Amino acid sequence: MSNVAMELQDVRKSIGKKEIIKGLTFSIYKGEVFGFIGPNGAGKTTTIRMMVGLMELSHGDVLILGNSIKHDFKNAIREVGAIVENPEMYPFMTGWQNLMHYARMIPGISKERVQEVIKLVGLEKPIKEKVGKYSLGMRQRLGIAQALLHSPSILILDEPTNGLDPAGIREIRQYIRRLAAEENVAVIISSHLLSEIELMCDRIGIIKNGELIATQTVQDTNTAETQDIIQVQMQVSPMKQAVDVLKTDHALEAKSEGETLLFQTEKEKIPEIVRSFVQHEIAVYQVNSSKSSLEDKFFDLIGENTIE
C-alpha cells in the first residue's frame, strides 16, 4: 500500500487575471508532520483552502489516499480533518457537550470515539467544564479533537499556534507529534513561525509567491548544521585589512557591522584564520560563533530579511 497520504499535482489558482498559486507539486506521507511555511501572502491559506475543498482548483488535482478531490470529492474529503478558520465552539457548553454536538452530525460516531479523541488531545480533566473557561491552547486542542472525530488520515491546521503562549505552543506540539506517531495521521501545519516548525515537523515545504521553492527534512537541516558551516563574529582591527585577508588568504567573503566582522566557515578553519590575522598584525579582540538555524536558511532561501 502506498505511503502517500496527499499528493498535489500541478495545483494552480487564479483569481481574476492573477495567478496566485503557480503549479504546486508535492506529496505528504502518512505519519509525518509537514510544515508548510512562507512569508505572509505567499499562498499558504489559498493552498490549504484547496486541499480541504473550500476552494476550487483552477488547474491540477489533489489526490487524497489516491482519490481525486475533483472527480471523487466525497471519498477524498472524508479522509481530511481540518481547522482552517477558528473552530466554532459554544462557550456556554462544556467541552464534552460541544464534541457531542458535532459527533451527532456525523453518521456512525460513537461515544467511545468521542472519549478516544479527548484522550488523544489530553483534555480528559477539563472536558466537563464550560469552554468559556478554557485557555486558548485548550480550545485549540478541542478543535483538533473535533477535527479528528471521523478518524481522518490527514489533519490540516492553518496557523495552529497563532496567539498561543509558549506553554500552549508546547502542548500543541506534543499532541501533534503524538498523533502522527501513534495514529499514523499525516499532519499538515501552516505557519510563518519557523522556530516552532523546527521542533514540530519532520519535513518542511517553503512557499513563496505561489511557488514551492524548497522541501527539506528538518533532521537533515540539523545534521547539516552540526557538520558544516557556522556563522562567525569577530571583533578585529583594522577591519578593512581583515576583510581583505579573509578574501585573499581564505577565499571567504565577509561583512562588517561596526567593529564586528561577520562571515561563514567551517569550525576547523577558525584557528587558521586567527593565526593569519596575527601574522598580518590584525588585532583579534573576540571570537564568537553560532550555528545557522533553520530560520537563517529560510531567509537565505526566500532572499528576504523579514517575513512580515
Ligand SMILES: Nc1ncnc2c1ncn2[C@@H]1O[C@H](COP(=O)(O)OP(=O)(O)OP(=O)(O)O)[C@@H](O)[C@H]1O
Ligand atoms: N480573494 C482574493 N482575491 C484576490 N487576491 C487574493 C484573494 N485571496 C488571496 N489573494 C492573494 O493571494 C496571495 C496569497 O494569499 P494567501 O492568503 O493564500 O497567503 P498566505 O501565505 O496564507 O498569507 P498569510 O500568512 O498572510 O495568511 C496574496 O497575495 C493575496 O493578496
